[in-house]
Amino acid sequence: MPNTKTVTVPHLFGTDAAYQMPRPYDPSKPTCVLINSFTMTSDLYAAQYQNKDLLDAMNIVAIEPYGHGQTRTSTPTFTYWDTAIMVFQVLDALGIQGKIFALGTSQGGWIVVRMALLQPHRVAGIIPLGTSLDYESDRSRELGNFDCLGTLTQPIADLQSPTPTPDFVISEEFRKFPIFTGFGQDINSSAVEFWNKELMQNYSGDEGRLRLKECCINLRDRDGMHNRLPEVRCPVLWMHGDKDAAYSVQNAQEEIKLFVNAKEAKLQVVNGGQHYLSASHPDIRRSDNAYAFSPAPKPRW
DSSP states (O other), X not given: OOOOEEEEEXXXXXXXXXXXXXXXXXXXXXXXXXXXXXXXXXXXXXXXXTOHHHHHHSEEEEEOOTTSTTOEESOSOOOHHHHHHHHHHHXXXXXXXXXXXXXXXXXXXXXXXXHHHHOGGGEEEEEEESOOOSOSOHHHHHTTOOOHHHHHHHHHHHTOOSSOOTTOBOOHHHHHHHHHHHHOTTOOHHHHHHHHHHHHHHSBHHHHHHHHHHHHHHHHTOOXXXXXXXXXXXXXXXXXXXXXXXXXXXXXXXXXXXOTTSSOEXXXXXXXXXXXXXXXXXXXXOOTTOEEOSSOOOOOO
């Protein structure tokens, strides 16, 4: 069974939002919100829940986006913007006050940027991990980023059904994609077994099929963030593994330049880091030689 708790918030006509908070909230400490990647759950940050130094320094709360983990709502349609709004409502419901930091892996990076845009007075800084802020553009694919158009179009069609599908279970191919793309080919067998069970539990039956379909639509058809990034004013620390199989370092080097009005914008490339950087390198810290832009140079486009 999942380690999550749920809290009811009003967004999308009522949402039971799932979250993990390894220690009770301490208002004397800063708070960091963690947002997981595509089809993963808040257990993506299991290593952080065991890090005593981290927990002594700040409150940690991981919130599962719409379509993921145990978060549930009555409507089958949602976007990344909806998750960003819902996260703030969860913080309110939990009584978490003051500015927060927000860390997001892959699609979680898109969500934390949206958070900084929607409620800038509440966000002290954002930490995108292994992400991209473009839509599915030609530019994105030319830089070696994951091709959502070519990869997800047919699966989305396959997930359509005019009748209920009570026996649906996420396919082995769908399970392998986030596990091995995210953790890398060297992931140990026990971790593979854990995530296979998680994915099969979360995406089964008719409701599971519908959630999976919407998650895939959001990933393939997402709106790009480039023209909104100048409105991000808080500090940005983008961390990216050089072994990331989904999004390229070159893409990160170009996109960090778009935070032209951020108080600080830095890119730190982690040697050996995988797409799920918080899992492959759970103890990595910001380095003083993070690739910084101050003032930010203009990107090539």
